[in-house]
Structure formats: C-alpha cells, structure tokens
Amino acid sequence: MEKIKPRTLSGFMELLPAPQIQMERFLQTLRETYSLYGFTPLDTPLIESAEILLAKGGGETEKQIYRFQKGDADLALRFDLTVPLAKYVALHAGELSFPFRRYQIGKVYRGERAQRGRFREFYQADIDIIGDGKLDIANEAEIPSVIYTTFIRLGLDRFQIRVNNRKILSGFYAMLDLSEKAGEIMRTVDKLDKIGPDKVREILIDDVGLSCAQADEILRFIGIQGTNAEVLSALEGYRGQNELFDTGLEELATVTKYLAAFGVPQTHFAVDLTIARGLDYYTGTVYETVMLDHPEIGSICSGGRYDNLAEYYTDRQLPGVGISIGVTRLFYVLQEQKLLSSAMNTAPAEVLILPMTADVTAAAEVATFFRGCGIRAQIYTEQKKFKAKMSYADKLGIPFVAFLGEDEINAHKISLKNMTTGQQELLSGTEAANVILEDLRIRNNAKLIQG
Amino acid sequence: MEKIKPRTLSGFMELLPAPQIQMERFLQTLRETYSLYGFTPLDTPLIESAEILLAKGGGETEKQIYRFQKGDADLALRFDLTVPLAKYVALHAGELSFPFRRYQIGKVYRGERAQRGRFREFYQADIDIIGDGKLDIANEAEIPSVIYTTFIRLGLDRFQIRVNNRKILSGFYAMLDLSEKAGEIMRTVDKLDKIGPDKVREILIDDVGLSCAQADEILRFIGIQGTNAEVLSALEGYRGQNELFDTGLEELATVTKYLAAFGVPQTHFAVDLTIARGLDYYTGTVYETVMLDHPEIGSICSGGRYDNLAEYYTDRQLPGVGISIGVTRLFYVLQEQKLLSSAMNTAPAEVLILPMTADVTAAAEVATFFRGCGIRAQIYTEQKKFKAKMSYADKLGIPFVAFLGEDEINAHKISLKNMTTGQQELLSGTEAANVILEDLRIRNNAKLIQG
Numbered sequence: 001m002e003k004i005k006p007r008t009l010s011g012f013m014e015l016l017p018a019p020q021i022q023m024e025r026f027l028q029t030l031r032e033t034y035s036l037y038g039f040t041p042l043d044t045p046l047i048e049s050a051e052i053l054l055a056k057g058g059g060e061t062e063k064q065i066y067r068f069q070k071g072d073a074d075l076a077l078r079f080d081l082t083v084p085l086a087k088y089v090a091l092h093a094g095e096l097s098f099p100f101r102r103y104q105i106g107k108v109y110r111g112e113r114a115q116r117g118r119f120r121e122f123y124q125a126d127i128d129i130i131g132d133g134k135l136d137i138a139n140e141a142e143i144p145s146v147i148y149t150t151f152i153r154l155g156l157d158r159f160q161i162r163v164n165n166r167k168i169l170s171g172f173y174a175m176l177d178l179s180e181k182a183g184e185i186m187r188t189v190d191k192l193d194k195i196g197p198d199k200v201r202e203i204l205i206d207d208v209g210l211s212c213a214q215a216d217e218i219l220r221f222i223g224i225q226g227t228n229a230e231v232l233s234a235l236e237g238y239r240g241q242n243e244l245f246d247t248g249l250e251e252l253a254t255v256t257k258y259l260a261a262f263g264v265p266q267t268h269f270a271v272d273l274t275i276a277r278g279l280d281y282y283t284g285t286v287y288e289t290v291m292l293d294h295p296e297i298g299s300i301c302s303g304g305r306y307d308n309l310a311e312y313y314t315d316r317q318l319p320g321v322g323i324s325i326g327v328t329r330l331f332y333v334l335q336e337q338k339l340l341s342s343a344m345n346t347a348p349a350e351v352l353i354l355p356m357t358a359d360v361t362a363a364a365e366v367a368t369f370f371r372g373c374g375i376r377a378q379i380y381t382e383q384k385k386f387k388a389k390m391s392y393a394d395k396l397g398i399p400f401v402a403f404l405g406e407d408e409i410n411a412h413k414i415s416l417k418n419m420t421t422g423q424q425e426l427l428s429g430t431e432a433a434n435v436i437l438e439d440l441r442i443r444n445n446a447k448l449i450q451g
Numbered sequence: 452m453e454k455i456k457p458r459t460l461s462g463f464m465e466l467l468p469a470p471q472i473q474m475e476r477f478l479q480t481l482r483e484t485y486s487l488y489g490f491t492p493l494d495t496p497l498i499e500s501a502e503i504l505l506a507k508g509g510g511e512t513e514k515q516i517y518r519f520q521k522g523d524a525d526l527a528l529r530f531d532l533t534v535p536l537a538k539y540v541a542l543h544a545g546e547l548s549f550p551f552r553r554y555q556i557g558k559v560y561r562g563e564r565a566q567r568g569r570f571r572e573f574y575q576a577d578i579d580i581i582g583d584g585k586l587d588i589a590n591e592a593e594i595p596s597v598i599y600t601t602f603i604r605l606g607l608d609r610f611q612i613r614v615n616n617r618k619i620l621s622g623f624y625a626m627l628d629l630s631e632k633a634g635e636i637m638r639t640v641d642k643l644d645k646i647g648p649d650k651v652r653e654i655l656i657d658d659v660g661l662s663c664a665q666a667d668e669i670l671r672f673i674g675i676q677g678t679n680a681e682v683l684s685a686l687e688g689y690r691g692q693n694e695l696f697d698t699g700l701e702e703l704a705t706v707t708k709y710l711a712a713f714g715v716p717q718t719h720f721a722v723d724l725t726i727a728r729g730l731d732y733y734t735g736t737v738y739e740t741v742m743l744d745h746p747e748i749g750s751i752c753s754g755g756r757y758d759n760l761a762e763y764y765t766d767r768q769l770p771g772v773g774i775s776i777g778v779t780r781l782f783y784v785l786q787e788q789k790l791l792s793s794a795m796n797t798a799p800a801e802v803l804i805l806p807m808t809a810d811v812t813a814a815a816e817v818a819t820f821f822r823g824c825g826i827r828a829q830i831y832t833e834q835k836k837f838k839a840k841m842s843y844a845d846k847l848g849i850p851f852v853a854f855l856g857e858d859e860i861n862a863h864k865i866s867l868k869n870m871t872t873g874q875q876e877l878l879s880g881t882e883a884a885n886v887i888l889e890d891l892r893i894r895n896n897a898k899l900i901q902g
Contacts, residue, residue: 004506006541006764009524012496014539016546017553024482024492031475036822038829040799041475045463045572046497046558047517055455066498066526068519070562075460075517088465091457095467097846099833101799102468107497111521121496131833138811138832145819261815263823313457348491348552360589364712368596371487372714378489381589382550382582395548 011112011120013328018346018397023331025344025448026154027105030125030325033150034103037142039127042102044084046109050076052087055312064110077109081126081324082309089130090313098132099139105327117336119328128322130309135319140285140305141255143323144269145262147289147301150325155341155447158292159300160268164275165252166282166304171245172221172238176214184208186276189222193274193295197223222273228256231271248284255285283307287323297333301325334449343446347397349378350436351416354389356405363404366414366429373433375440393419399443400436462563462571464779469797469848474782476795476899477605478556481576481776484601485554488593490578493553495535497560501527503538506763515561528560532577532775533760540581541764549583550590556778568787570779579773581760586770591736591756592706594774595720596713598740598752601776606792606898609743610751612715613723616703617733617755620724622696623672623689627665635659637727640673644725644746648674673724679707682722699735706736734758738774748784752776785900794897798848800829801887802867805840807856814855817865817880824884826891844870850894851887 008014015023031041050067053076066077078084081104089100105125112118127146129139144161151159173182188203197219204215224234235249252271259269277286284305291297303323310318334340351370355363363379370377378398380389393401403415408426416432417424418439427435459465466474482492501518504527517528529535532555540551556576563569578597580590595612602610624633639654648670655666675685686700703722710720728737735756742748754774761769785791802821806814814830821828829849831840844852854866859877867883868875869890878886 001762003765004502004763006503006538006761007500008538008542009496009498009500009526012498014495016543017491017493020492020494023494035799035827036825038800038803038827040468041471042468043471043474044465045460047460047463047560047572049458049460051455052457066519066521068517070517073460087457087459091459092467097843099831101829109498121498134833136832136834138815138830142815142830145815149822258812258815261812261819263819310457311452312455314454348486349489352489361709361712364589364593364596364709368712368714371600374487376487376489378552379589379593380550381587382585383587392548 009120011114011118013119013121013332017348019335019340021346021348022340022344022448026327026331027123027125029153029448030105030150030327031103033153034125034127034146036149037101037127037146039101039103042085042088042104043106044078044081044088044104046077046107047075048078048084048087050074052313053078053083056083064112066109066111079110080108081106081124082128082322085126085128085130086310086318087313089318090310090316093132093314093316093318098130099135100130101127102130103127117329117332119332122326122328125325125327126322128309128320130318130320133317133319135305135321137251137254137284138258140251140321141258142262143285143287143303143321144255144259144264147287147323148262148264148268150301151289153447155449156291160270160290160292161264161301162270162272162275162288162290163252163255164272164286165248165255165284166276166286167244167248167284168235168252168273169248169276171242171248174244175238175242176217178210178214181208181210183280185210185218189218189274190276192222224273228259228266228269228271231273232256251284277302277304281306285321294333294337300330339449341446341448341450343443343450344448345397345399345440345443345446347399349376349396349398350440351375351377351400351402351432352389352393352396352398353377353379353402353404355379355381356403357409362409366402366404369429370433370436373437375433375436399439402432460571462565462569464570464572464783468799470786470791472797472799473791473795473899477778477782478574478576480604480899481556481601481778482554484604485576485578485597487600488552488578488597490552490554493536493539493555494557495529495532495539495555497528497558498526499529499535499538501525503764504529504534507534515563517560517562529557530561531559532557532575533579533773536577536579536581537761537769538764540769541761541767544583544765544767544769549581550586551581552578553581554578568780568783570783573777573779576776576778577773579760579771581769581771584768584770586756586772588702588705588735589709591702591772592709593713594736594738594754594772595706595710595715598738598774599713599715599719601752602740604898606900607742610719611741611743612720612752613726613739613741614703614706614720615722615724615726615737616699616706616735617727617737618695618699618735619686619703620699620727622693622699625695626689626693627668629661629665632659632661634731636661636669640669640725641727643673675724679710679717679720679722682724683707702735728753728755732757736772745784745788751781790900792897792899792901794894794901795899796848796850796891796894796897798850800827800847800849801891802826802828802851802853803840803844803847803849804828804830804853804855806830806832807854808860813860817853817855820880821884821887824888826884826887850890853883 201215204210282304286304288299289301305321307319309320353363367377367379401417413426414432652666655661726739733755737755739750740752756772758770760771804814818828818830852868864877865883
C-alpha cells in the first residue's frame with residue numbers, strides 16, 4: 001500500500017510521553033491551585049460562530065484567526081479564552097452568581113507565522129473574577145496571591161510579580177495635559193526594558209511630539225524605584241492634582257497593603273510604574289510576572305482589571321479582573337532552558353510486574369492488589385528475553401520491577417527490585433506496596449520546575 | 452453600541468458551573484484510573500493535515516469532517532483519537548517503548564446533523580496498548596479490568612462488560628462456507644437486540660440470500676447463552692473444524708480465565724456471541740459495555756483488538772487493543788436520566804469567608820491559612836446586605852461560611868457556620884480547618900454516578 005508520510009503540523013506542540021507527563025503535572029497544578037481560590041472550572045467550545053469571536057474585530061485577530069465554513073455556518077476557532085468567557089457570561093448571566101470566579105485551561109488557535117517557540121495551537125490558563133455592576137478592589141489584591149502560589153507550587157521561586165495601576169498612568173498623563181497622547185506614550189514607555197531610557201526619550205520627543213520638559217517629567221516618573229513603600233511614598237508627592245490618579249494610588253496602596261495577609265512575600269512583588277499592558281482593555285490594576293533569571297522571556301503571567309467584559313454582547317456592566325498564563329509557550333521555554341526538574345517522576349508506572357511463568361494469574365493478582373493501593377502497575381507479558389524486559393523498565397524509568405516466578409508464587413511473595421539502587425528483596429504484597437508507596441511519596445515531592 | 456446576540460453553536464456542550472464540576476470529576480476519574488494501569492497520557496493537536504486524517508478516507512468520515520484551508524494548507528479537525536494515535540506512533544516509533552500504553556482524553560469533531568443528544572464536539576477517552584509486531588493475549592484479558600475499575604470508581608455498579616472474539620465469528624462463518632458474506636451477516640446479527648431473532652432470520656434469508664438451514668444454524672449459534680463457563684463449553688462443540696475458530700476460542704477462554712485475577716466479578720462480565728463491533732478493523736477480542744438498567748443507551752464503552760494500527764503511514768506492523776468512552780454523550784445521558792449523584796460536591800469552594808469589617812486583612816489571613824490546609828476558600832468582599840451574602844453561599848452550595856467581625860478578630864477566632872445544619876461555632880483557625888476537612892472527606896466519598 002502507498003504510505004502517507006506521518007507528520008505533525010508546524011507550530012503544533014506534540015510531546016513524547018515523558019515530557020507529556022510533565023505537561024500534565026503543569027496543568028494539574030494549575031487546576032488545583034486555581035481551585036483553592038474558589039475559581040470554578042469552565043469549558044467552552046473550541047469552535048464558535050465567527051460573528052461572536054470577531055465581535056470586537058480588527059487587527060491581528062482577523063488575520064490570525066482560523067475561520068471556515070461548514071454548511072452555511074461561518075465558524076472560527078477561539079483565539080483566546082476571554083472572548084468565550086464574555087459570551088458565556090453574557091449568555092448565562094441569569095444563571096450565574098456574582099462575583100463569578102472561573103478558571104479555564106484550554107487550547108486556543110492563532111495562525112501566526114511559524115517560528116521557533118511560536119505556537120499556532122497553545123494552552124492558555126486563565127482566571128477571572130467577574131462582578132455584576134461593581135467589583136471590590138480586594139479582588140485585585142488577591143490576584144498576586146494566586147500567581148505567587150501557582151508558581152511556588154510549580155517549583156519556581158526566582159520570580160517577581162510586577163504591579164501597576166492604569167488609573168495612575170492615565171491620571172499622570174492628564175496632569176501633564178497629555179491624555180490624548182497617553183496611548184502612544186504608554187506604548188513607547190513599554191519598550192523601556194528593551195531600548196533604554198535615552199531611546200524612549202528620543203521617541204517621545206521626535207515621534208510623539210512632546211517637549212523636552214514633558215519627556216523628562218515622564219522619565220522621572222517611570223524612573224521611580226525602590227521598595228513598595230518607597231514607590232508609594234514618591235507617588236504621594238503627585239496626590240491632589242488629578243482625581244483619577246488619586247483613585248489609582250488608593251487602589252495600588254490597597255493591593256500592596258493586603259499582600260502579606262494573602263501570603264505574598266515582599267521579595268516576590270514590586271510596584272513598577274513602567275508596566276502598562278494592552279491599552280484599551282485594562283482600566284485599573286495591571287500585573288506582569290517575570291522570571292528573575294530569565295528576563296528575556298518576558299512576562300509569564302499577565303493580566304489586570306477591566307471595566308466591561310462583555311460590552312459587545314450585553315448592556316449589563318460586567319467589570320472584572322483576570323490573569324492568564326501562556327502554558328505551552330512557558331513549558332517550551334522551561335524545556336529549552338533545562339528548567340524542568342529531572343527529579344520529577346515521568347514513568348508511566350511505579351512498578352513493572354514480570355511474570356516468570358506461562359500462566360499470569362499470580363501477576364494479574366499482584367497488579368490488581370497494587371492498583372487497589374493506588375500504585376500505578378503494569379504487567380509485562382510479551383515473550384521477550386529477560387534483558388529486553390529489564391531494558392523496557394529502564395527506558396521508561398519505572399522505579400520498581402516485581403518478579404513472580406514459581407518460587408515467589410509458592411511462597412506468596414514478590415521479588416521486588418529497586419531499579420535505582422539495584423537492591424532486590426523478597427517481600428509480601430503488603431510489604432512491597434509499602435516500599436513502593438514510600439518511594440513514591442518522596443518522588444512526588446519533586447516539583448515540575450527546579451529553581 | 453449594537454450588540455451581537457450571545458449564543459453557543461448547536462451540537463456543542465457548554466455546561467453551567469455545577470455540572471461542569473461533575474464533568475471535571477468524570478475526566479479526573481478517567482485520568483486517575485487509566486494511569487493505575489500504566490497508561491501514559493498523550494495530547495495531540497486538534498488540527499492535522501487533512502491528508503493525514505483522511506488517509507483511510509471514505510464514508511461518513513469525509514462527509515462529517517471539519518475541513519478548511521489556512522494559507523495553502525489543507526487542514527481538518529480530528530474526528531477520533533485513533534487516527535492521531537496511528538500518526539503519533541508511526542511518527543515517533545523510534546522513540547517509544549513497546550508495548551506502548553497510552554490514554555488520551557480529548558475533544559473530537561464530527562459535523563453530524565444536529566439532534567438531541569448528538570454532539571458535534573465531544574470528548575472521547577481512549578486507552579490503547581500497541582505492540583511492535585506482536586502483542587500478547589494477556590493485554591486483551593486486562594482490558595475488562597480497566598473498564599470495570601473505571602465505572603466502579605465513577606459510581607456505576609449496574610453494568611456488564613460483554614465480550615466476544617472476532618476470530619470465533621469469522622471461523623464459524625468459514626465453517627458454514629459463508630466467509631464472503633460474513634460482513635453482511637454480522638451487520639444483520641448486530642441488530643438482534645433491536646429487531647429480534649425472527650426479523651434477523653428473515654433478513655438473512657431474503658436479503659443476504661442464506662438457506663433456511665444456514666440461517667437457523669447462525670441463530671442457534673448466536674443464541675448460545677448462559678454463564679461464561681456454559682457458553683465456552685457450548686463453543687467447545689464447534690472445535691476442530693476451523694483453525695481460526697479454535698484460536699479465537701483459546702483467546703476467549705484466556706480472557707475469561709484471567710477475569711478474577713484482574714478483579715472483575717463474574718456478575719459484571721458476559722461472553723456474548725452477538726457482539727461484533729465495526730467490521731473491517733477489529734480482529735480478535737471485542738468489547739461492549741451496557742448499563743443494565745438502561746440498555747436503550749447502547750454500549751457506553753467499546754473497543755477491541757486490531758492487527759494493524761498505522762498501515763496507512765508505516766510498514767511497521769503495530770497490533771493493538773483499545774477501548775473508548777464517548778464521555779460527552781455518556782455525561783449527557785447520565786444527566787438526562789438523573790443518574791448524576793446529587794451528593795457530589797459541586798460548590799466552587801468549601802468555605803466562604805465574610806469579613807464584617809472594612810479592613811479585610813484578617814479575612815485574607817484566614818483564607819491564606821485555609822488554602823494552605825488544602826481547603827478551597829473564597830472571600831466575599833462586595834458591599835452587599837448580609838442576606839445577599841448568605842444567599843450567595845447558599846446558591847453556590849458552599850458548605851461553610853466563616854464570619855470575621857471585630858469580636859472574632861480580637862479573640863483570634865472564627866465564627867464558622869455549617870450551612871447544612873445551620874449550626875454556628877466560635878473556633879480557632881485550626882479547629883475550623885479540621886471541621887471543614889472532616890466534612891470534605893465525607894463529601895468527597897460521594898461518587899459521580901449514583902447506582
């Protein structure tokens with residue numbers, strides 16, 4: 001028969017079994033951590049009506065979206081999880097309780113130009129808290145806690161959550177009478193890390209058309225640094241000139257004030273006036289998260305406060321706050337940087353049972369017993385040489401092999417070999433299970449990320 | 452602003468939060484159970500090259516598939532998890548260890564005519580064991596154990612796994628010199644449950660063109676019933692006339708023999724000679740699973756042994772055995788039949804913390820403490836009347852509410868109200884956590900399905 005060459009589309013991540021187990025751990029950690037904060041899981045279709053997904057429309061989205069006809073329906077694949085959330089909340093508002101806290105972890109699609117580390121299909125992991133008409137600032141203060149706990153549970157310690165408030169920025173530019181140019185200024189200031197202050201100043205003057213005094217004032221403002229207390233104190237110097245600014249400052253002070261109570265250490269949090277995020281969407285607190293040893297990766301978890309989730313679908317005012325982790329890209333970077341822990345268990349089973357007799361009844365009984373104890377167990381029944389069987393366990397990284405020959409069966413025992421130490425013991429089923437479970441307990445302490 | 456009416460496409464399941472938590476439990480139970488048997492998780496793209504997905508081609512698949520162009524690429528959404536597995540194994544064979552046991556739980560797409568209970572996007576949950584060249588019969592004997600444990604863990608008890616062997620059927624029809632008509636006969640026999648034996652006989656004679664004697668012989672054969680031992684004993688009567696039949700009988704006897712060792716009670720297993728499954732794919736053991744109280748639903752978990760997984764992509768002989776659960780359809784039916792347990796916890800949190808002071812520091816500290824104990828905790832900080840706050844907890848089914856007023860804060864205590872009993876106690880944080888965890892332990896014993 002003529003064969004078709006098997007291939008996976010470029011820009012689509014397809015993992016081998018061991019890294020896939022690491023990815024599963026990633027997703028499971030996100031599910032568990034998000035749940036701890038009262039976020040309820042949501043799952044929406046990957047396909048929606050194109051009209052729904054493109055309600056906002058314009059720009060990159062239209063170009064990148066996967067859109068197609070089926071019958072006479074104009075369909076598209078979701079390109080993020082925010083638009084489906086907006087649709088969901090607008091559609092089901094009457095059946096939801098507000099504030100509505102949901103998490104969603106799912107694949108989204110963007111037909112970007114293929115390049116290394118860019119994916120056309122990728123997991124996003126979002127949390128959002130949606131209010132009905134209003135949403136208290138305390139929700140914004142809680143978000144850094146979710147981010148902190150998530151990364152700590154994943155095993156990452158060297159990261160920092162950076163927070164700003166869009167009201168402070170908008171208020172500040174209003175003070176300078178630059179409200180109309182605020183968007184352009186923020187886009188320029190956003191490049192500070194990449195191009196440096198001198199270049200930012202140059203663009204602000206030459207391209208945006210600010211005076212030298214205005215540019216200097218802006219650079220002085222975004223140059224405010226120090227501890228959270230120091231930055232807040234410096235901001236106090238601007239108070240009283242613009243109402244929006246003052247509100248933003250109150251909010252930022254509130255978010256900072258509750259950090260400790262929410263379990264976020266000062267070391268992992270910084271007020272950073274250069275953070276602006278997307279321009280037309282966020283209206284209050286904004287968040288970015290950077291890996292301190294890998295700033296080149298950019299933000300690994302971002303989001304913020306917005307005033308109106310679903311304005312394209314409903315008149316109902318639905319303010320919210322949310323963050324998103326680009327899971328596939330982060331996983332890819334962690335792999336590339338060799339930051340995924342090698343201590344994490346990636347074997348498909350804790351124990352491989354090798355029957356040494358033609359009849360596998362005893363082996364099946366042992367497997368059933370182990371599984372009842374919560375131990376992942378596999379029986380190897382293929383007719384292969386002993387060496388090939390051991391090599392199978394070895395390649396898969398299965399930590400224990402249980403031999404069951406005539407002697408073991410007659411003695412109601414198992415020969416259990418620890419593949420790490422090479423040690424082999426004759427044990428009862430219960431003894432063997434305890435040895436395996438104790439080893440598993442230690443193995444499972446290993447987190448996904450090292451460092 | 453002109454609003455776009457929010458809607459979800461017909462044929463796409465989108466659940467409200469409480470049933471979504473039930474669905475998550477369903478998926479998590481599958482992940483955990485499949486893992487116990489040494490199946491490793493796999494995740495493949497939803498989009499593949501159309502050429503890959505349609506390698507086999509023909510029939511319903513071509514009509515139902517979601518196929519579209521992006522740039523000059525001819526793409527399609529996967530319509531099952533078997534074709535992507537075939538591609539995966541053919542592509543990565545050199546990096547896999549065989550037997551390769553994988554599970555995959557993911558959405559697949561079929562543009563079927565929309566009707567109640569038919570979905571165009573639905574979850575399948577598949578396990579397969581793939582051998583390299585050969586695969587021992589013991590793997591086929593183990594599959595009923597996976598099915599049994601899966602449904603028991605989901606909470607279903609009234610089900611039966613029905614097993615047959617295609618070699619027995621093919622061998623039997625060869626004995627009658629009806630090999631060429633075997634496909635047609637099996638398709639007819641497959642309707643036995645629906646149309647009854649008289650109608651089957653009529654079709655076999657009138658449409659398939661068998662003699663009355665042949666039709667009677669077939670009806671006698673598929674009419675063999677009784678305990679597994681009785682059916683096997685009746686089949687012994689046919690031994691020695693056809694080699695394929697004899698091999699099939701050996702295999703069926705082996706599968707049946709190991710049942711007890713694999714923990715499957717006789718009550719949940721039946722040799723059933725009327726089971727045939729899809730015609731051109733399966734070559735050995737075939738499985739179906741029926742809910743005893745709802746036979747009208749049809750098989751809820753089916754599969755079988757096949758000889759060649761990836762013949763369209765590789766010359767490598769890859770025999771396998773697998774089963775699949777149509778999760779979305781089964782979930783829908785369980786919902787419709789009111790078989791989802793109302794005892795299962797579907798709240799987004801175990802405890803809602805109500806700060807009774809303007810400052811929420813103490814509430815945030817309590818939330819952080821609870822979360823550290825593994826308790827899902829939410830703080831309610833909106834400015835609402837007390838009644839509205841209690842009603843929020845009530846509507847979401849949150850089992851505990853923790854009040855934190857001046858008195859509680861000064862005494863370093865929490866007023867914990869059990870929403871089920873109405874009882875309220877003044878407790879320390881640790882005491883409150885223990886009360887909640889104990890309640891949670893009991894709640895979590897409730898399974899997804901009742902009965």
